[in-house]
Amino acid sequence: MHILGIVVTGIGVTFLFLGGLGLFRFPDVYNRVQAGTKCTTLGAFSTVVGVGIMQPGWFWKALIIGIFILSTNPISSHSLGRAAYKSGTKLTEGSVVDKAREFEQYREEQ
């Protein structure tokens, strides 16, 4: 049981580090939202559940924290990305698709 907890916590910690690295290296706000949210959600959930597995008396409260992170982190990152788009932040140079602008044009044609 202790080995399983260490493995799950190790996966989570690795994903937390990769989230920080992606946030540092990516060229654009939207890429950074994607890196900083997906990696950190999985990493934090896995770390917290791994600590709950290693210490069985703490499991339910750790699971509550994990479910809270899992449900609120996408909401805050979605509203941050939407705010970045609405406040006029430019996409990076190599971007090939902008679905939001296509949708605006489609709605103006209707």
Place this chain on the structure above:
Amino acid sequence: MSITMIVFLSLIGLGLVLSFLRMLSGPTAPDRAVAVDTMTTIIVASLVLLGFILGRYVYLDVALVYSLISFIGLVALARFLERGF
């Protein structure tokens, strides 16, 4: 503290330092907001891990309240960035 926990804490600290550098050098305001979002989630995970290492149950309560407050603050910050006041 075993060698495994030292490795885990240093990996978490490295991710925290990288996102802190992005918060210092972000070109626009949403960059800094995204960096703060990532930093709060990393800090919640590291609080739980630190509570396990030090053997204190109170750290779980601290992590829960911290994630709640950071969620509310980030939604308010996104609203401010979107509408202007």
